[in-house]
Amino acid sequence: MKRISLLGATGSVGTSTLDLVGRNPDRFCIEVLTAGKDWVRLAELAIAHRAKLAVIADEGSLAALQEALAHTDIAVAAGPAALVEAARRPADLVLAAIVGAAGLPPTLAALEAGIAVALANKEALVCAGGLMTATAARTGAALLPVDSEHNAIFQVLGAPETVAHITLTASGGPFRTLPLAEMARVTPAQAVKHPTWSMGAKISVDSATLMNKGLELIEAYHLFRVRPDQLRVLIHPQSLVHGLVEYIDGSVLAQLGPADMRVPIAHALAWPERIATPVTRLDLAAAGRLDFEAADRERFPALAIAEAALAAGGCRPCVLNAANEVAVAAFLEGRIGFLDIAIVVAETLDAVPAHCPQSLADVEAMDGAARRMAHSFAAHRAQA
Ligand code: NAD
Numbered sequence: 603m604k605r606i607s608l609l610g611a612t613g614s615v616g617t618s619t620l621d622l623v624g625r626n627p628d629r630f631c632i633e634v635l636t637a638g639k640d641w642v643r644l645a646e647l648a649i650a651h652r653a654k655l656a657v658i659a660d661e662g663s664l665a666a667l668q669e670a671l672a673h674t675d676i677a678v679a680a681g682p683a684a685l686v687e688a689a690r691r692p693a694d695l696v697l698a699a700i701v702g703a704a705g706l707p708p709t710l711a712a713l714e715a716g717i718a719v720a721l722a723n724k725e726a727l728v729c730a731g732g733l734m735t736a737t738a739a740r741t742g743a744a745l746l747p748v749d750s751e752h753n754a755i756f757q758v759l760g761a762p763e764t765v766a767h768i769t770l771t772a773s774g775g776p777f778r779t780l781p782l783a784e785m786a787r788v789t790p791a792q793a794v795k796h797p798t799w800s801m802g803a804k805i806s807v808d809s810a811t812l813m814n815k816g817l818e819l820i821e822a823y824h825l826f827r828v829r830p831d832q833l834r835v836l837i838h839p840q841s842l843v844h845g846l847v848e849y850i851d852g853s854v855l856a857q858l859g860p861a862d863m864r865v866p867i868a869h870a871l872a873w874p875e876r877i878a879t880p881v882t883r884l885d886l887a888a889a890g891r892l893d894f895e896a897a898d899r900e901r902f903p904a905l906a907i908a909e910a911a912l913a914a915g916g917c918r919p920c921v922l923n924a925a926n927e928v929a930v931a932a933f934l935e936g937r938i939g940f941l942d943i944a945i946v947v948a949e950t951l952d953a954v955p956a957h958c959p960q961s962l963a964d965v966e967a968m969d970g971a972a973r974r975m976a977h978s979f980a981a982h983r984a985q986a
């Protein structure tokens with residue numbers, strides 16, 4: 603029996619994870635479930651999956667969650683410190699599926715405790731990749747990629763000295779072919795309607811700006827220990843080829859599969875074994891063709907900004923991520939336009955001084971400074 607602690611149980615990745623856990627009751631059991639604010643759904647899931655502990659990040663929801671679980675023997679806690687405690691609790695795997703840098707403290711706590719982490723929460727690695735990978739190396743905790751492209755690379759990656767390039771594919775999002783003049787007017791509803799994947803709101807907007815692929819390049823840099831110039835992006839609208847590794851002899855190994863997150867989640871849950879999933883099988887004859895094209899960095903400046911942050915290193919990725927979280931939230935709330943997202947991120951990167959974060963406290967200070975700066979740039983654009 604693998605004991606799973608699931609951080610971000612009520613989200614898109616959390617829901618797919620619980621679907622797989624529920625189908626494999628002889629293999630997996632739930633230790634901890636956590637959520638941000640939705641205590642009603644968290645209570646339902648905790649009961650359905652017989653969790654030992656349910657943690658709500660929003661402290662104001664503690665009383666309601668306690669009442670909802672009063673008739674059970676499920677322990678209840680609330681707040682960011684309780685999330686960290688929950689992630690440290692003995693378990694065989696922590697599945698990190700919180701969105702944003704908010705997921706960093708509990709994810710790092712799991713690695714510090716030597717618990718294997720299946721990572722969906724790419725923002726944690728973007729903010730503090732050096733700290734996370736050093737911690738995992740020190741405690742021996744495995745860090746398994748759940749993000750579909752990284753899971754694909756993980757499945758086909760050979761010895762580091764034999765690798766020439768790693769390519770992450772990107773669908774290009776909903777605005778790949780939209781006339782450029784219309785990009786400024788796209789709405790949050792259009793931006794979250796992803797052509798191939800069904801995901802949470804923040805990552806859907808990131809996919810529409812291609813910032814998601816930029817964050818993923820930084821994620822790949824930390825996971826696979828290659829140089830930034832060995833990482834590439836390839837637009838592939840069908841989202842069936844997820845990642846490719848080119849070797850020094852010219853061979854290219856790729857992983858393919860349907861655009862269903864249950865495939866990479868199942869791989870990470872069962873690793874080093876495999877489990878069956880109920881996903882619709884890949885039918886290449888029905889798909890008929892696989893298209894590829896270069897990424898357009900004029901249309902998608904966020905990708906170029908993220909690539910520059912990766913090349914610069916140090917704290918740049920942490921600032922990039924914090925500014926992007928603030929800008930995406932402002933866009934989703936209708937305060938700034940779609941094209942303002944990349945502008946706010948670029949302005950914040952220019953304004954926040956370079957400094958290399960060493961500890962979690964350094965990262966949190968840098969993240970906070972970048973958020974304050976991004977808020978003021980977003981407010982300025984909202985008035986413009
Ligand atoms: P989501 O918005 O659907 O779910 C996010 C989860 O995090 C929810 O359970 C929410 O309650 C919780 N949460 C939000 N803010 C929190 C906070 N401040 N403190 C504690 N918990 C909080 O997001 P998602 O689409 O499931 O994505 C989760 C992560 O996985 C993201 O980092 C995303 O980039 C990554 N990811 C998602 C997909 C996908 O298909 N959805 C694919 C690859 C990677």
Ligand code: MG
Nearest residue numbers: 749750751818
């Ligand atoms: Mg991805």
